[in-house]
Amino acid sequence: IKQYSEDIPIQRIKAIKNEHEVNxxxxxxLQDAAAKIQFLHWIQNEVKSGRTVTELSGDIKLREFREKQPDFVMPSFGSISAFGPNGAVIHYKSTEETDVAITDKDLYLLDSGGQYKCGATTDTTRTMHFGTPADRHKEAYTRVLMGSIDLSLCIFINGTGGKHIDALPRQHLWNNGWNYNHGTGHGIGAMLNVHEGSFNTRTTVPLVANVFMSDEPGYYEDNDYGVRLETVVMVVEAETKYNFGDATFFTFEEVSFVPFDPKLIKYELMSERQIEWLNDYNIKIREKVGPRIKDVNPEAYEWMLGQTEQVVSDSDSQRVVYSGVILAVQMFCVIMMV
Known part of the structure; x- marks a missing residue:
């Protein structure tokens, strides 16, 4: 018996969200981000205080934070709560046999989501370190982050499929001789499947407006550690200076807003444009999620502010110094003329 797999037209229709589904x-x-920020603040405090939190008990606590959100219904999939070498297993699922304590000695990878009755299926991944990360952790994390940012920033012409832009999030890993053995992005349902068909980074199906997709590059060292950063984005029309052949151009808009771990970022590896994106993203977290946790959990709010501080690139610093020199010269000339 031969089986053939063909994209079903109704799958594409379902994946293109209408206005109510988008909202x-x-x-x-935003509700999921509020829960996850409170959880990440909580688990960091627990680990630093020496209290025992394991992969499984941490996942249970995360659900408690989600259950405080007004529209939460249930998890959208079984969480990947993975510490240290377990994080190198891409589709890891903690069990009583594999469950380990989370400490400040290694990376913690959390890939988790929920179903919300407002019409959302969420799926976000963040990797954290609750102590002092090794340089190898920081370089891997930063290169994964750079790739994630480049995908989010890309502008592509109508007719472009996800497979056509899959090299963008991999390039900074490839430059180091690294790679990851999973797709970069998958479709997301509206309180439906967390992996929705048709639109993803493995096919040439053209991406169109109002499609939601994950942006999740990673890097994994077997029996050592794993890094994955997953931010869900929505395809939107891009504003471009020119419009060749009256074509439509698209880009991505982020919809999940959970801070990255600044301790793991080597800013010197990043471009000015990437740092600008990170600063803009951090401002959005403060503006969009901050009001949802400020009063209910002031300590988590303060932690979030610390995780989203603005970063000044070397070139920005040089411009500040350079501008100051010019201003001083100008003031000197004015004084001499007087």
Whole structure:
């Protein structure tokens, strides 16, 4: 018996969200971000205080934070709560036999999501270190982050499929001789499947507006550690200076807003444009999620502010110094003329 797999037209229709679905997805991701920020603040405090938190007990606590959100219904999939070498297993699922304590000695990878009755299926991944990360952790994390940012920033012409832009998030890993053995992005349902068909980075199906997709590059060292950063994005029309042949151009808009770990970022590896994106993203976290946790959990709010501080690139610093020199010269000339 031969089986053939063909894209079903109704799958594409379902994956293109209408206005109400778009609004529901955005609201659900803000609720999920509020829960996850409070959880990450909580687990960091627990680990630093020496109290025992394991992969499984941490996941249970995360659900408690989600259950405080007004529209939460249930998890959208079984969480990947993975510490140290377990994080190198891409589709790891902690069990009583594999469950380990989370400490400040290694990386913690959390890939988790929920279903929200406002019409959202959420799926976000962040990798954290609760102590002092090794340089190898920081370089891997930063190169994964750089790739994630480049994908989010890309502008592509109508007719472009996800497979056509899959090299963008991999390039900074490839430059180091690294790679990852999973797709970069998959479709997301509206309180449906967390992996929705048709639109992803493995096919040439053209991406169109109002499609939600994950942006999740990673890097994994067997029996050592794993890094994955997953931010869900929505395809939107791009504003371009020119419009060749009256073509439509698209880009991505982020809809999940959970801080990255600044301890793991080697800013010197990043371009000015990437740092600008990171600063803009951090401002959005403060503006969109901050009001949802400021009063209910002031300590988590303060932690979030610390995780989203603005970064000044070397070139920015040089411009500040350079501008100061010019201003001083100008003032000197004015004084001499007087």
């Amino acid at each position: 529901g997805m955005k609201e659900g991701y």
